[in-house]
Amino acid sequence: MASTAIATPLAPTAYSGEQSGVWSWLTTVDHKRIGTLYLFTALFFFMWGGVEALIIRAQLGAPNQHLVSAEFYNQLFTMHGTTMIFLAIMPLSAAFFNYLIPLQIGARDVAFPRLNAFSYWVYLFGGIFITVPILFAVAPDGGWFGYAPLTTRAYSPGINIDFWVIGLQILGVSSLAAAFNFLTTIINLRAPGMSLMRMPMFTWMSFVVQFLLVLAFPVITIALVFLLFDRFFGTNFYNTVDAGADPLLWQHLFWIFGHPEVYILILPAFGLVSEVIPANSKKPLFGYPVMVYSGILIAVLGFGVWAHHMFAVGMGPIADTFFSLATMLIGIPTGVKIFNWIATMAQGHVRLNTPMLFAIALVALFTIGGISGVMHSSPPADLQQTDTYFIVAHFHYVLFGGSIMGIFAGIYHYFPKMTGRMLDEKLGKIHFWLYFVGMNITFFPMHFAGMLGMPRRIYTYDAGQGWESYNFYSSIGSYIIGVATLVFAWNFLKSRRSGAIAGPNPWGAATLEWTIPSPPPDYNFAKIPTVTSRYPLWEGKEADLESARFNAQEGKTAADFGIVMPYNTIKPMIVAFGLVLMFCGLLTSRVIIFLGAGIMIVSLFTWLLSPLEPEHH
Amino acid sequence: MSATVTHHYTSTGLDNRKIAIWAFIGSECMLFISLISTYLIYKGRSVVGPLPHEKWTDPSTGHTFAPILNIPVTSMSTFVLLMSSLFMVLALAAVQNKGRPLPANAGWWTRKLASSQLWLFMTALAGATFLGFQAYEFTSFVNEGLTIKTNLFGSSFFTLTGFHGAHVTAGVLWLLALLSIDARRGLGPSDALNVDICALYWHFVDVVWIAIFTLVYLIR
Numbered sequence: 001m002a003s004t005a006i007a008t009p010l011a012p013t014a015y016s017g018e019q020s021g022v023w024s025w026l027t028t029v030d031h032k033r034i035g036t037l038y039l040f041t042a043l044f045f046f047m048w049g050g051v052e053a054l055i056i057r058a059q060l061g062a063p064n065q066h067l068v069s070a071e072f073y074n075q076l077f078t079m080h081g082t083t084m085i086f087l088a089i090m091p092l093s094a095a096f097f098n099y100l101i102p103l104q105i106g107a108r109d110v111a112f113p114r115l116n117a118f119s120y121w122v123y124l125f126g127g128i129f130i131t132v133p134i135l136f137a138v139a140p141d142g143g144w145f146g147y148a149p150l151t152t153r154a155y156s157p158g159i160n161i162d163f164w165v166i167g168l169q170i171l172g173v174s175s176l177a178a179a180f181n182f183l184t185t186i187i188n189l190r191a192p193g194m195s196l197m198r199m200p201m202f203t204w205m206s207f208v209v210q211f212l213l214v215l216a217f218p219v220i221t222i223a224l225v226f227l228l229f230d231r232f233f234g235t236n237f238y239n240t241v242d243a244g245a246d247p248l249l250w251q252h253l254f255w256i257f258g259h260p261e262v263y264i265l266i267l268p269a270f271g272l273v274s275e276v277i278p279a280n281s282k283k284p285l286f287g288y289p290v291m292v293y294s295g296i297l298i299a300v301l302g303f304g305v306w307a308h309h310m311f312a313v314g315m316g317p318i319a320d321t322f323f324s325l326a327t328m329l330i331g332i333p334t335g336v337k338i339f340n341w342i343a344t345m346a347q348g349h350v351r352l353n354t355p356m357l358f359a360i361a362l363v364a365l366f367t368i369g370g371i372s373g374v375m376h377s378s379p380p381a382d383l384q385q386t387d388t389y390f391i392v393a394h395f396h397y398v399l400f401g402g403s404i405m406g407i408f409a410g411i412y413h414y415f416p417k418m419t420g421r422m423l424d425e426k427l428g429k430i431h432f433w434l435y436f437v438g439m440n441i442t443f444f445p446m447h448f449a450g451m452l453g454m455p456r457r458i459y460t461y462d463a464g465q466g467w468e469s470y471n472f473y474s475s476i477g478s479y480i481i482g483v484a485t486l487v488f489a490w491n492f493l494k495s496r497r498s499g500a501i502a503g504p505n506p507w508g509a510a511t512l513e514w515t516i517p518s519p520p521p522d523y524n525f526a527k528i529p530t531v532t533s534r535y536p537l538w539e540g541k542e543a544d545l546e547s548a549r550f551n552a553q554e555g556k557t558a559a560d561f562g563i564v565m566p567y568n569t570i571k572p573m574i575v576a577f578g579l580v581l582m583f584c585g586l587l588t589s590r591v592i593i594f595l596g597a598g599i600m601i602v603s604l605f606t607w608l609l610s611p612l613e614p615e616h617h
Numbered sequence: 618m619s620a621t622v623t624h625h626y627t628s629t630g631l632d633n634r635k636i637a638i639w640a641f642i643g644s645e646c647m648l649f650i651s652l653i654s655t656y657l658i659y660k661g662r663s664v665v666g667p668l669p670h671e672k673w674t675d676p677s678t679g680h681t682f683a684p685i686l687n688i689p690v691t692s693m694s695t696f697v698l699l700m701s702s703l704f705m706v707l708a709l710a711a712v713q714n715k716g717r718p719l720p721a722n723a724g725w726w727t728r729k730l731a732s733s734q735l736w737l738f739m740t741a742l743a744g745a746t747f748l749g750f751q752a753y754e755f756t757s758f759v760n761e762g763l764t765i766k767t768n769l770f771g772s773s774f775f776t777l778t779g780f781h782g783a784h785v786t787a788g789v790l791w792l793l794a795l796l797s798i799d800a801r802r803g804l805g806p807s808d809a810l811n812v813d814i815c816a817l818y819w820h821f822v823d824v825v826w827i828a829i830f831t832l833v834y835l836i837r
Binding site for chain 1: 626627628629631633636637640641643644645647648651652655658659662663664765766768769771772773776780794
């Protein structure tokens with residue numbers, strides 16, 4: 001490696017924020033550190049939601065059990081869904097958005113580094129706000145979909161639903177702020193030559209997801225505002241008894257958000273798998289443009305299928321037909337993806353390491369979930385299946401078999417990039433097989449329990465209905481998943497310290513993030529690369545390889561290259577704190593609302609008026 | 618604003634903030650579409666009055682409520698808000714052209730056109746006037762017996778127009794912040810983007826009002 005002479009080692013304005021200690025984490029604006037914060041926090045909430053699931057399975061393992069009360073059971077299934085969707089899977093995806101998007105497109109950071117920190121802190125505080133109540137048995141208990149009028153004050157008088165309405169409102173702020181940021185980043189911060197059709201597939205799917213977030217979240221914001229106003233100010237949006245409100249208003253608004261949300265949960269996992277499979281098959285992704293278009297098509301169609309969640313309410317034959325056909329259509333682009341992944345592996349030099357096993361598991365298990373999804377796109381079939389365990393089986397195959405398997409493929413694949421060390425392969429394979437087997441033992445029997453008529457959301461059931469054995473298997477399977485998660489946690493913590501050294505590109509992968517050291521330096525790229533190909537490290541010209549060699553230099557600082565880094569700042573966290581405090585005031589007193597708003601506005605102004613980074617020279 | 622203006626490379630050549638504000642506006646469209654749709658779905662479904670365009674007699678008291686919307690007054694406030702968009706355009710032009718020498722024979726009007734402070738102030742003033750009209754409208758509705766709790770019309774009307782009013786309020790505060798910076802150190806062409814982004818937001822809020830005025834007030 002050529003030694004680069006550094007003429008002015010420390011330019012007077014060069015600034016490198018504090019790199020260690022708690023304060024450095026509270027004030028960081030580095031997308032990689034924020035991604036790491038997301039990863040740790042989301043894994044914590046993933047385990048929290050998992051424990052809730054294990055209590056549910058303990059309760060349902062045998063008939064007529066009374067381990068928990070019916071009231072607490074309602075809180076458990078509500079918070080299991082809410083936690084896994086809003087606090088685990090979405091933020092796990094956000095961890096990868098943060099960490100990978102700038103690295104994959106050849107950028108030094110996201111477009112708005114401080115806004116990025118703000119998104120994380122709002123997520124953390126909002127997550128704490130919505131999860132802590134279950135410790136005091138006052139957690140939300142209206143299901144993750146919170147159907148109004150059930151959740152209005154008349155039918156849910158307690159504080160439980162207040163936590164849910166306000167908590168989701170807070171988390172929405174975080175998701176929207178992050179979406180504006182990533183959308184801008186992908187549109188505007190691509191390295192020279194990184195045209196849209198050269199972007200890595202993970203960045204492409206993330207791009208699509210940001211559009212979904214930007215367009216779907218305002219709808220649930222308004223649905224929640226109506227519910228909030230109904231509960232706190234006595235409006236009539238969901239007041240079906242006295243005011244003649246429409247009992248379907250909430251369902252329509254919620255599912256216009258809720259169905260795109262399903263793709264918000266799965267598309268990032270599709271993106272991760274589309275990185276893992278080519279890298280471990282030593283072949284470019286089969287049908288790249290079709291993969292892009294099918295992702296876009298899934299997102300577009302995803303806005304036109306919401307009412308398939310509502311076939312049972314009696315919308316009439318025309319609406320049922322429309323939404324049924326639109327739903328079946330989504331099977332086409334999804335199927336295209338499945339076949340393209342298989343075609344990528346076909347005749348490749350397939351390496352069955354842990355990330356690849358998780359990726360293949362996604363392809364297989366998501367297909368099962370997709371097929372059961374096509375089954376209930378037919379209204380007559382859906383009327384038999386809706387609100388039964390068949391539906392629970394379906395969405396766990398797509399969310400656990402799909403999203404979670406894909407995210408773990410991503411964690412095993414990118415852990416070396418994030419930490420510089422490999423995860424242990426042996427423990428990884430134990431983790432994988434326990435997940436794969438446990439997941440199928442848990443969720444496959446639910447199809448049968450559902451077909452035999454077992455309804456969702458019941459806290460216990462009588463013997464003699466043919467459900468006992470299926471529920472017993474499900475509970476056993478869920479504990480296998482629990483043990484496997486502990487194996488993963490052990491592997492994760494152990495390998496961070498003592499895993500094998502990874503080097504810049506342990507998998508021989510092709511994209512830009514593998515050209516730089518592991519873990520990447522704070523400035524990412526010593527020199528912003530010029531991109532001439534979709535796979536710079538596989539088919540790049542001499543210039544690509546030269547730039548990759550330059551960027552692979554270890555142990556340099558931003559100052560060595562005269563790169564200006566943004567200042568660390570605590571302000572985004574204080575703004576986030578003020579925002580959440582303001583929302584807390586709704587449950588306590590007006591003084592708190594004004595105090596929170598005051599903190600938010602003052603710190604927001606100081607944030608906006610302070611420079612992001614030292615002046616350039 | 619006082620922050621250093623840095624010129625990073627971007628793929629589109631546009632500033633990041635410009636892209637972000639368009640994404641934000643796209644998101645805001647869905648917000649207002651949800652609000653307006655709910656208003657339209659609930660139109661004509663209130664079980665008690667007062668009602669927007671129709672008379673309503675309370676069967677228990679025999680009291681008759683007149684149609685509550687005051688279209689002439691709201692037309693005036695709409696006009697004021699539309700004018701504010703014109704002022705905003707002039708403010709942005711004045712900031713962009715700051716420092717360009719005026720022709721020697723420039724008259725009073727030409728010199729006034731070049732004053733960014735004047736037009737930022739006029740925009741904020743027109744916005745505040747609109748809010749004044751809205752405060753008057755809300756209080757008179759409450760006095761006539763329509764609150765946010767009365768019926769479906771009251772809930773959806775006050776929430777929709779209140780959300781719009783909150784957006785106007787945020788815009789006025791934004792304009793006043795720009796105005797105070799302009800007064801302190803003067804806004805020039807290098808700040809034009811900051812004013813441009815504010816202007817995009819302001820025009821958007823204005824366009825939303827045109828939709829609301831048409832769908833809520835004009836169409837029966």
